[in-house]
Amino acid sequence: MTLLTEEQTMISDMAKGFAMKELRPNAARWDKEGNLDRSKLEALGELGFGGIYTTEEHGGSGLTRLDAALIFEQLSRGDISHAAFLSIHNMATWMIDSFAHDQLRAKYVPRLTATELIASYCLTEPGAGSDAASLKTTAKLEGDEYVLNGAKVFISGAGFSDVYVVMARTDDGGAKGVSTFIVDKDAPGLSFGKHEDKMGWRAQPTAMVNFDDCRIPATNRVGDEGHGFKFAMAGLDGGRLNIAACALGGAQDALDRAFAYVQERQQFGRAIIEFQATQFKLADMETELAAARALLYEAATKLDKKTPDATKFCAMAKRFVTDTSSKVANDALQLHGGYGYLGDYEVERIVRDLRVHQILEGTNEIMRVIVAREMMKGQV
Amino acid sequence: MKVLVPVKRVIDYNVKVRVKSDQSGVDLANVKMSMNPFDEISVEEAVRLKEKGAVEEIVVVSIGPQQAQETLRTALAMGADRGILIKTDDNVEPLAVAKILEKVIGEESPELVILGKQAIDDDSNQTGQMLAALLDWPQGTFASEVILEDGKINVTREIDGGLQTLSLQTPAIVTTDLRLNEPRYASLPNIMKAKKKPIDEKSPGDYGVDTAARLSVVKVTEPPVREAGEKVEDVSELVTKLKAKGAI
Numbered sequence: 001m002t003l004l005t006e007e008q009t010m011i012s013d014m015a016k017g018f019a020m021k022e023l024r025p026n027a028a029r030w031d032k033e034g035n036l037d038r039s040k041l042e043a044l045g046e047l048g049f050g051g052i053y054t055t056e057e058h059g060g061s062g063l064t065r066l067d068a069a070l071i072f073e074q075l076s077r078g079d080i081s082h083a084a085f086l087s088i089h090n091m092a093t094w095m096i097d098s099f100a101h102d103q104l105r106a107k108y109v110p111r112l113t114a115t116e117l118i119a120s121y122c123l124t125e126p127g128a129g130s131d132a133a134s135l136k137t138t139a140k141l142e143g144d145e146y147v148l149n150g151a152k153v154f155i156s157g158a159g160f161s162d163v164y165v166v167m168a169r170t171d172d173g174g175a176k177g178v179s180t181f182i183v184d185k186d187a188p189g190l191s192f193g194k195h196e197d198k199m200g201w202r203a204q205p206t207a208m209v210n211f212d213d214c215r216i217p218a219t220n221r222v223g224d225e226g227h228g229f230k231f232a233m234a235g236l237d238g239g240r241l242n243i244a245a246c247a248l249g250g251a252q253d254a255l256d257r258a259f260a261y262v263q264e265r266q267q268f269g270r271a272i273i274e275f276q277a278t279q280f281k282l283a284d285m286e287t288e289l290a291a292a293r294a295l296l297y298e299a300a301t302k303l304d305k306k307t308p309d310a311t312k313f314c315a316m317a318k319r320f321v322t323d324t325s326s327k328v329a330n331d332a333l334q335l336h337g338g339y340g341y342l343g344d345y346e347v348e349r350i351v352r353d354l355r356v357h358q359i360l361e362g363t364n365e366i367m368r369v370i371v372a373r374e375m376m377k378g379q380v
Numbered sequence: 381m382k383v384l385v386p387v388k389r390v391i392d393y394n395v396k397v398r399v400k401s402d403q404s405g406v407d408l409a410n411v412k413m414s415m416n417p418f419d420e421i422s423v424e425e426a427v428r429l430k431e432k433g434a435v436e437e438i439v440v441v442s443i444g445p446q447q448a449q450e451t452l453r454t455a456l457a458m459g460a461d462r463g464i465l466i467k468t469d470d471n472v473e474p475l476a477v478a479k480i481l482e483k484v485i486g487e488e489s490p491e492l493v494i495l496g497k498q499a500i501d502d503d504s505n506q507t508g509q510m511l512a513a514l515l516d517w518p519q520g521t522f523a524s525e526v527i528l529e530d531g532k533i534n535v536t537r538e539i540d541g542g543l544q545t546l547s548l549q550t551p552a553i554v555t556t557d558l559r560l561n562e563p564r565y566a567s568l569p570n571i572m573k574a575k576k577k578p579i580d581e582k583s584p585g586d587y588g589v590d591t592a593a594r595l596s597v598v599k600v601t602e603p604p605v606r607e608a609g610e611k612v613e614d615v616s617e618l619v620t621k622l623k624a625k626g627a628i
């Protein structure tokens with residue numbers, strides 16, 4: 001952490017302060033009830049977390065990807081589910097601010113950065129996961145409206161969010177036929193499926209989003225027709241850093257809990273931290289998280305500097321940080337013994353929450369494909 | 381009105397404090413430091429008064445090592461306007477702090493000085509009172525409410541028997557207690573803006589104050605380890621045991 005600037009330390013401390021006081025004490029309850037707390041999202045918006053790396057013109061904080069990684073890491077120490085959801089909102093907000101025409105930006109971005117409006121991101125479809133360019137949802141221009149038909153799956157915040165950033169096909173031509181749209185929650189023809197019963201991230205609703213002759217103003221198209229897939233790709237590197245950062249923070253919280261537990265737990269007449277088996281485990285967990293953190297910060301710095309190997313580093317960081325975080329969280333559960341398996345100790349929630357970080361925003365297998373492909377391109 | 385808020389860089393309240401093996405003090409190596417929580421409350425109160433329009437300028441001052449600048453930045457990010465860093469690596473005792481602050485006040489002429497009632501590192505709880513005596517200003521210590529009204533400062537203070545409200549003539553000294561307010565988080569844009577706010581650098585010598593220690597620390601020790609308690613099944617067993625120990 002000594003490599004951070006004074007401002008980055010302040011930002012990180014502030015995010016941690018918020019996480020510890022406002023999020024962490026509520027995380028178990030949110031997980032049980034399956035609720036996102038709108039008031040916390042609003043409080044986060046007031047502090048500038050609604051558009052962390054969105055430009056300052058419409059209320060964004062104008063910070064770097066490294067700053068964002070520091071923030072999501074700390075917020076996730078409080079609650080992975082809320083932190084990860086906020087990261088999706090940030091990605092959608094950034095996409096509109098970066099690629100929409102000025103009028104559309106002015107209409108949505110100020111309220112998104114302030115978290116008066118919350119945004120979800122709709123790319124994945126039942127038949128288009130890793131192969132996102134094969135998406136089938138269509139958008140047809142009729143007069144001054146687009147008519148959307150199709151369905152999106154695994155949409156975080158479906159039914160909760162006010163605004164949906166949707167990738168849909170305006171033309172047949174593969175990736176080049178995809179365009180991006182903003183769909184308001186009350187648009188006619190928009191509906192939501194049942195909440196998925198998930199292993200983790202239970203505080204946030206995940207559901208299908210259905211478009212049945214869903215009509216939106218033609219002016220709600222982000223950028224030009226056919227540019228959508230480019231926007232989606234542009235968001236991926238940063239999205240992967242966010243997901244990795246949230247995993248890292250969750251794993252840190254698991255380690256913190258385990259470290260406290262092994263100092264309290266007495267067996268064979270002494271605290272179990274006095275056994276070397278415990279110490280070795282703790283030392284490995286600490287080392288592994290430090291290594292993951294170093295790779296994450298380097299990848300974020302490369303993305304900020306737009307180096308040619310940024311995509312490779314973001315993929316490497318996403319794969320390594322999320323795998324390491326899951327392992328460390330699982331080790332933290334093991335250190336708790338039988339109690340780790342109980343909900344009261346909250347480590348099992350962290351293990352459940354972190355599992356999906358190895359799957360979404362590109363599975364960790366796809367990350368390996370990207371890394372190998374970049375290597376073959378000569379970016380060794 | 382201009383308000384002066386002194387802030388101190390102390391060991392973070394979350395840190396588990398360790399005593400040095402030679403018992404000369406507390407180990408500060410590699411330990412997280414942050415703004416004294418009572419001073420955070422002081423800054424928050426000053427910012428709230430400014431937001432109400434009762435205050436035009438908030439000046440924060442810190443006496444400490446170079447890193448105390450970070451503490452000033454935190455105050456600037458919360459909403460203070462400018463900072464003064466009085467740089468010294470010495471441990472400055474409350475009387476010397478009060479004497480330096482007296483000189484700073486001479487230059488800045490604030491009408492109100494808000495200090496934390498104590499710093500959580502040494503828990504002296506002396507600086508505000510000493511400063512009031514040196515300046516011969518009225519003081520309202522342990523404030524749980526501060527209201528500015530018709531050129532007067534009404535301070536509600538927490539005392540043993542309940543609450544007491546004092547009406548102070550300006551200029552005055554107020555020291556803050558825990559329940560005065562809940563300090564805000566500095567927002568991301570305000571953290572970035574704080575970077576551009578000015579911080580003047582001075583030294584105790586600039587104010588002609590001798591900061592040499594007048595007290596010597598004989599020994600610092602850990603508090604005794606709490607002994608394990610005893611569990612009882614019910615109230616009657618509790619009462620029997622208490623009687624046996626002569627407690628009731």
